[in-house]
Amino acid sequence: MASALQRSSPSPKQALRRRSRFDRLLDPEVLKALAEPTRARLLSCLLKCGRPCSVTEVADCCSIDFSMVARHLATMARVGLLSSEKKGRTVWYAAHGSALATRFRDLADAIDELGPADACCDPSEPGDT
Amino acid sequence: MASALQRSSPSPKQALRRRSRFDRLLDPEVLKALAEPTRARLLSCLLKCGRPCSVTEVADCCSIDFSMVARHLATMARVGLLSSEKKGRTVWYAAHGSALATRFRDLADAIDELGPADACCDPSEPGDT
């Protein structure tokens, strides 16, 4: 898996559901991947390094069990948070800060875009009972 | 509890660790709260409504078990994703899109700020073995 950045194409059914940009950007997979402190630490490490790192390197510098690091990095690569490139017997994982930042900015924009236009409940008055 | 205000002062060790803005903004609690599809749906609903909603309203419009909705909304309020206001016997939950958007933009900025300056591993060359 050279670059897990492109995810699988959605089924027509999914497309028809016409989820808002917000719903699409708030990807549970990605957020779940980020929500785990260990993974966040690894991602932070990779972002700070600013260069591709091998699993061994990351495990060394973060003092985390090797197999855990391998698993977490693979998880993050799977959801598109990291890119991975195998060279010989070594896998180089890299975090792309700019892409990640763009993703969050897009999400922020999508939130700003949301409004009563897409209302899921009818906009009756709140309770001044 | 004489002064709960002092309890936040970090230990020297913690201070020395000097977490970056990124580390602080990547709050696992918030991300975990967002990472759950049901909660994301409820948040989306509240954002779209653009007004405070009661638990009953949200449960109705999302067709989700009432007690689940109550719990999920309480969870999101606890981590700061929603604000809640109790009026009589009704609790009005509101999502603040702009605040949430700002939060994500700050996170994006923090990612851009990260760099080899904060490097956690030594920047030796990647593998051109």
Added chain:
DNA sequence: GCTATACTTGTATCATGGCGTCAGCACTCC
């Protein structure tokens, strides 16, 4: 005070996921 409403909390069940260990595969070097 009684009842209905709106929400919270307790409990039980189940699924998910993190973790450590170990075996195995792929690759490189000798």
Added chain:
DNA sequence: GGAGTGCTGACGCCATGATACAAGTATAGC
């Protein structure tokens, strides 16, 4: 080909959390 290195996969243990149902609490209207 054998040994060593780097990583992946499978397994079991355990903690967490999502869910559903039911009971409890708080408030409003009568």
